[in-house]
């Protein structure tokens with residue numbers, strides 16, 4: 001299996017994979033247009049020429065990025081594909097000098113194993129919620145906010161800026 005940055009040839013497969021879980025209410029759907037506009041954010045897992053996993057790192061602020069649209073095709077679950085994608089995205093965040101990586105998720109056990117910590121949603125900056133207006137759970141969001149602290153994280157500095 002290959003973990004690499006997404007290319008335009010992957011977009012339709014990425015969209016199908018995300019749509020599969022969006023239909024189950026597990027994530028927001030993404031249009032082809034939105035995936036193209038943010039193509040540089042995305043990493044894919046590819047096996048035998050087929051996209052079996054996808055995830056994006058979206059930079060929200062100088063100290064904050066968010067993992068979005070993380071999906072692994074059902075037949076590849078439990079084989080470390082999701083972990084490898086998240087680790088690649090965390091490395092990208094470290095390389096970009098980002099201090100905190102956020103995930104809004106139902107998969108708390110999965111993210112805990114990758115050293116994410118549950119945080120109170122009220123502590124997150126407003127810019128995090130920009131895309132939430134497109135979600136049908138806007139008024140009753142039950143996703144859990146989890147944060148990974150990179151080596152750039154400085155607790156006192158970040159507390160002052162919050």
Ligand SMILES: CC(C)(COP(=O)(O)OP(=O)(O)OC[C@H]1O[C@@H](n2cnc3c(N)ncnc32)[C@H](O)[C@@H]1OP(=O)(O)O)[C@@H](O)C(=O)NCCC(=O)NCCS
Nearest residue numbers: 021026070071072077078079080081082083105107109110
């Ligand atoms: C969540 C998801 C990305 C995990 O991908 P994956 O490739 O199956 O996960 P991995 O094989 O890398 O699992 C890593 C560890 O997390 C555990 N894990 C994975 N999903 C889990 C879950 N739903 N509940 C509890 N533990 C889970 C695995 O058992 C494994 O544990 P181990 O290291 O002790 O063996 C995948 O299940 C998925 O696509 N789910 C549907 C879409 C979704 O909910 N995406 C997240 C949106 S934020």
